[in-house]
Amino acid sequence: MVLSTIVKSIEYMLKRPYTRLVPAKSRPFKTERLRGAHLLDMSKCTGCSMCQLVCPANAIDMVEVEGNYPQNPRRRFPRIDLHKCTYCGLCVEYCPFNALYMTSITGFELYTRDKKTTLKTPLELSKVDPSLITVRREMLAVKEVKPGG
Amino acid sequence: MAGSYTVYFGPQHPGAPGNIGFKLELEGERVVKAELIPGFLHRGFEKMIENRKWENSYVLSYRFCVEDPDSLEVAYAEALDKVFRVEPPEKARYFRMIQAEFSRIASHMFWVHFMAGSTGLRTPAYWASAAREEILKWFAWVTGHRVYHNFSVPGGIRGEVPEGFGERTTQLTYLVEDIVKDVEKALLGNRVFKRRTRGVGVIKGDVALKLGATGPVVRGGGLKYDTRKIAPYERYDKVSFEIPVGEVGDSYDRALVRFREVYESLKIIRQAVLEVRRGEPYRVKVPLTAPPGRGYARVEAARGEYTVHVVSTGGRSPYRVRFKSPSLPLLTTVLNYILENEEVTIADLPVIFASLDPCAPDIDR
Ligand code: SF4
Numbered sequence A: 001m002v003l004s005t006i007v008k009s010i011e012y013m014l015k016r017p018y019t020r021l022v023p024a025k026s027r028p029f030k031t032e033r034l035r036g037a038h039l040l041d042m043s044k045c046t047g048c049s050m051c052q053l054v055c056p057a058n059a060i061d062m063v064e065v066e067g068n069y070p071q072n073p074r075r076r077f078p079r080i081d082l083h084k085c086t087y088c089g090l091c092v093e094y095c096p097f098n099a100l101y102m103t104s105i106t107g108f109e110l111y112t113r114d115k116k117t118t119l120k121t122p123l124e125l126s127k128v129d130p131s132l133i134t135v136r137r138e139m140l141a142v143k144e145v146k147p148g149g
Numbered sequence B: 001m002a003g004s005y006t007v008y009f010g011p012q013h014p015g016a017p018g019n020i021g022f023k024l025e026l027e028g029e030r031v032v033k034a035e036l037i038p039g040f041l042h043r044g045f046e047k048m049i050e051n052r053k054w055e056n057s058y059v060l061s062y063r064f065c066v067e068d069p070d071s072l073e074v075a076y077a078e079a080l081d082k083v084f085r086v087e088p089p090e091k092a093r094y095f096r097m098i099q100a101e102f103s104r105i106a107s108h109m110f111w112v113h114f115m116a117g118s119t120g121l122r123t124p125a126y127w128a129s130a131a132r133e134e135i136l137k138w139f140a141w142v143t144g145h146r147v148y149h150n151f152s153v154p155g156g157i158r159g160e161v162p163e164g165f166g167e168r169t170t171q172l173t174y175l176v177e178d179i180v181k182d183v184e185k186a187l188l189g190n191r192v193f194k195r196r197t198r199g200v201g202v203i204k205g206d207v208a209l210k211l212g213a214t215g216p217v218v219r220g221g222g223l224k225y226d227t228r229k230i231a232p233y234e235r236y237d238k239v240s241f242e243i244p245v246g247e248v249g250d251s252y253d254r255a256l257v258r259f260r261e262v263y264e265s266l267k268i269i270r271q272a273v274l275e276v277r278r279g280e281p282y283r284v285k286v287p288l289t290a291p292p293g294r295g296y297a298r299v300e301a302a303r304g305e306y307t308v309h310v311v312s313t314g315g316r317s318p319y320r321v322r323f324k325s326p327s328l329p330l331l332t333t334v335l336n337y338i339l340e341n342e343e344v345t346i347a348d349l350p351v352i353f354a355s356l357d358p359c360a361p362d363i364d365r
């Protein structure tokens, strides 16, 4: 028994390692539908506060932003504390105007040693690279199913 | 030298089962009584859920068991289905089963670390981690997260399954099976392991059930008690699987039952995958306000039976949420029964803890 375990151990040793050397050698683990940091489309957001209401972690508050946003006359946009966020995606799911997205930014890419940086202002959220978007509202929102299929 | 001592054990002790403490009464090296000291992880989860609305309360429902969150997720989703009186689509029902079964396997693979660690056989535990890692990768691919998936929601599941779901899931079951077989052979076949576990911590199934235990502890003692069979939920009545049982009810039998269970879980997954097809409806809409009433769900998790009871008075939030977890009886009644009926030394205590496999956070919640 012990011998066969040793043989197996050697077999496992020759296999590709499972350990990932983050951040020295590799990026955080990612998939196509990873729920990571948010992206805000400021040209669509109307300041309805739905995302703030639905957030279970109280990570969102609404702040006023300078500038001209015709669809949002009070210029109030969500500010997200990524340190509180649980990345549940409910804000994306419940945003009635498709203004929020989630991206593949995760792991150590979210944080720095300066605690202030986890509180993302609307402007910062809107400057995230759109090519990183992983989760959109249509992937999570409920498709109406009529009775009987 | 025999003498009576009182020793505190845990919460920060490598042999302790998580962040809980014990007050041990010793006579020489023999442990005669163990008094549980819980509370280090108490966060008031039930009240936190009651203070949230229906649509976001489920984000909290599974966060008190890191190793096996999906059984809780499925239990809470099913209880809310009953509160809202909705019938989730068939596909969601089958997907929830796959999710819960993978979670059970991942949890058992995590348990190998405790069991192997307490008997001094570290090597197979790392292989078990490989199986767990493959499962977590699968979860990240399907749901977007590795540990807390947040995918089973009232009314169904949260999103469409990805392209190639069936093939990759089936492939994964064979990959995991290979690794689990290696781990089983290296762990259960080892002479040291047998010596450390045979005849240690004996408890018969019917006694354990009377003392409040469920899950592998009862089945290890030879009793065929499994919620998936006696009160089938989701679609467990539509798939075929066996309930593995032990004979003696010692630590070895409990370990054996857990390994056998993994193979049965893989069997269930292979059958359920055939019913999860892309393009079919996966979720029905639930209203923002629940009608007055109650929902009750029982699920068989990795450690035993979880029950969830949700009461609604027709408001925007649950009026009362109550979880019953399987871990508390393991460390109180069952542990003290073993200590009374057997000569347990300090060295055997970690083995017994590991073979009971309690989850500290779900005792405290
Ligand atoms: S992001 Fe969406 S939900 Fe939030 S305030 Fe803007 S429009 Fe409303």
Ligand code: SF4
Residues within 6 Å of the ligand: A054, A055, A056, A057, A058, A059, A060, A080, A084, A085, A086, A087, A088, A089, A090, A091, A092
């Ligand atoms: S992902 Fe969840 S926790 Fe994070 S901001 Fe959105 S709703 Fe809040």
